[in-house]
Amino acid sequence: MQADFIVAGATLIDGSGGPARQGDLAVRDGRIVAMGDFPHPEGVPVIDGRGQVLAPGFIDSHTHDDGYLLAHPDMLPKVSQGITTVVTGNCGISLAPLERDAIPQPLDLLGPPELFRFGTFRAWMDALRATPAAVNVIPLVGHTTLRVAVMDDTSRAADNGERAAMRGLMQEALDAGAFGVSTGTFYPPASAAPTDEIIDVCRPLKDLRASGRLGLYATHLRDEADHIVPAMEEALLIGRELDCRVVFSHHKLAGERNHGRTRETLDLISRAAASQRVCLDCHPYPATSTMLRLDRARLASRTMITWSKGYPEATGRDFTDVMQELGLDDEAAVSRLAPAGAIYFLMDPADVNRIFTHPLTMVGSDGLPFDPHPHPRQWGTFTNVLRTMVREQRLLSLEAAIHKMTGLAASQYGVAERGLLREGYHADLVLFDPATVTDVATFSAPIQASQGIHAVWVNGKRVWDGERTGTDRPGQVLTPGDALPRSL
Numbered sequence: 074m075q076a077d078f079i080v081a082g083a084t085l086i087d088g089s090g091g092p093a094r095q096g097d098l099a100v101r102d103g104r105i106v107a108m109g110d111f112p113h114p115e116g117v118p119v120i121d122g123r124g125q126v127l128a129p130g131f132i133d134s135h136t137h138d139d140g141y142l143l144a145h146p147d148m149l150p151k152v153s154q155g156i157t158t159v160v161t162g163n164c165g166i167s168l169a170p171l172e173r174d175a176i177p178q179p180l181d182l183l184g185p186p187e188l189f190r191f192g193t194f195r196a197w198m199d200a201l202r203a204t205p206a207a208v209n210v211i212p213l214v215g216h217t218t219l220r221v222a223v224m225d226d227t228s229r230a231a232d233n234g235e236r237a238a239m240r241g242l243m244q245e246a247l248d249a250g251a252f253g254v255s256t257g258t259f260y261p262p263a264s265a266a267p268t269d270e271i272i273d274v275c276r277p278l279k280d281l282r283a284s285g286r287l288g289l290y291a292t293h294l295r296d297e298a299d300h301i302v303p304a305m306e307e308a309l310l311i312g313r314e315l316d317c318r319v320v321f322s323h324h325k326l327a328g329e330r331n332h333g334r335t336r337e338t339l340d341l342i343s344r345a346a347a348s349q350r351v352c353l354d355c356h357p358y359p360a361t362s363t364m365l366r367l368d369r370a371r372l373a374s375r376t377m378i379t380w381s382k383g384y385p386e387a388t389g390r391d392f393t394d395v396m397q398e399l400g401l402d403d404e405a406a407v408s409r410l411a412p413a414g415a416i417y418f419l420m421d422p423a424d425v426n427r428i429f430t431h432p433l434t435m436v437g438s439d440g441l442p443f444d445p446h447p448h449p450r451q452w453g454t455f456t457n458v459l460r461t462m463v464r465e466q467r468l469l470s471l472e473a474a475i476h477k478m479t480g481l482a483a484s485q486y487g488v489a490e491r492g493l494l495r496e497g498y499h500a501d502l503v504l505f506d507p508a509t510v511t512d513v514a515t516f517s518a519p520i521q522a523s524q525g526i527h528a529v530w531v532n533g534k535r536v537w538d539g540e541r542t543g544t545d546r547p548g549q550v551l552t553p554g555d556a557l558p559r560s561l
């Protein structure tokens with residue numbers, strides 16, 4: 074056997090949810106070539122893994138990194154918490170296809186206007202391939218982006234001509250290799266889109282089935298508060314009509330009066346899973362973050378400003394303090410700060426825990442990478458789960474948590490030969506200390522790398538050594554690899 078390097082004596086957690094075992098693992102040419110107990114060939118570098126866990130690299134099931142991958146290819150916030158693959162284009166907003174100087178909210182969450190320079194989805198993917206990042210990418214195309222690209226007025230339903238134009242862009246994205254589509258009907262540029270528009274525009278997802286591909290529909294629901302159940306039923310209907318998988322994005326119940334209702338929504342998901350393909354993602358924090366909106370601020374027990382063009386001094390501060398300083402009520406203050414972003418404390422920690430223990434829940438950071446004072450999830454989601462949910466609360470076993478971060482996500486997104494430790498699989502790997510691994514980012518100091526992640530490899534190349542990123546940029550734009558999964 075030949076190898077580029079061997080990690081020896083580690084606790085191998087293979088991503089399947091199965092029990093940990095002790096062993097060595099060898100890598101050559103970007104693949105895992107041996108696992109368990111095998112003779113070490115002479116001269117091959119050996120990394121001491123004793124006392125550490127070696128697992129498949131984490132898959133961030135929900136990101137807004139479309140432009141960040143190009144602007145900051147070392148992907149420090151992600152590799153430092155063990156992430157080797159990111160799903161982009163969520164919540165209806167993908168960077169492409171859109172060439173525009175003025176970008177409406179919430180598309181501006183993806184970064185500055187100069188990033189929006191790709192008239193086709195393939196052009197963005199080509200740019201990523203020409204200047205790769207440190208991590209792999211699972212791309213989705215956003216329905217809101219298509220609306221902004223095609224419609225002169227997004228405050229109404231699309232007419233037949235506009236639907237056909239969007240469908241053409243959708244087809245181009247899927248042909249280029251997008252894994253699926255996302256919607257964000259919670260947000261202004263898409264909230265006027267009726268259900269039948271979405272089905273009509275996304276019809277190419279259904280056509281994938283003829284070639285053995287399973288489409289994917291990820292959705293930031295129209296409503297995550299009082300009217301969440303009809304919003305979920307709409308998403309399930311769209312999934313049935315398009316014969317594709319439904320991903321409920323950042324599942325949550327917002328507002329105190331809705332606390333505890335995850336019993337109802339998770340039950341709905343479990344019942345739906347008996348007859349259609351469905352899964353969900355979540356992060357471990359009871360606070361969420363997006364553009365500053367009055368309805369969200371009124372639902373939240375506390376709102377923090379992450380950035381503001383109208384009143385930059387508000388960045389990093391409590392909205393209530395800013396209102397007082399300006400002598401304005403909440404409605405006037407929102408207008409004064411706009412455009413702006415915010416963190417909202419509006420979930421019940423018990424709901425977050427209940428969501429995490431659902432067998433179909435993956436881990437997604439949903440971070441907003443360009444925020445000057447971001448939600449700590451951008452830097453700490455995965456290590457926060459390992460600290461709080463595994464070590465402190467003992468809510469999940471380490472094997473179960475890693476399965477959610479790896480094998481479950483790979484199978485739900487239809488990624489071939491990743492997400493598990495298996496001979497022949499791509500060598501996306503993370504080596505960490507299960508006793509000390511921790512997030513460091515907090516709501517007051519959110520830009521901080523995690524601790525206890527000692528090494529991260531993407532396609533066999535080291536991209537993080539515990540303190541700094543590597544010089545290699547081995548990330549690949551992944552291609553939908555699955556035929557139909559064996560089970561629902």
Ligand SMILES: [Zn+2]
Nearest residue numbers: 164293322323
């Ligand atoms: Zn969202």
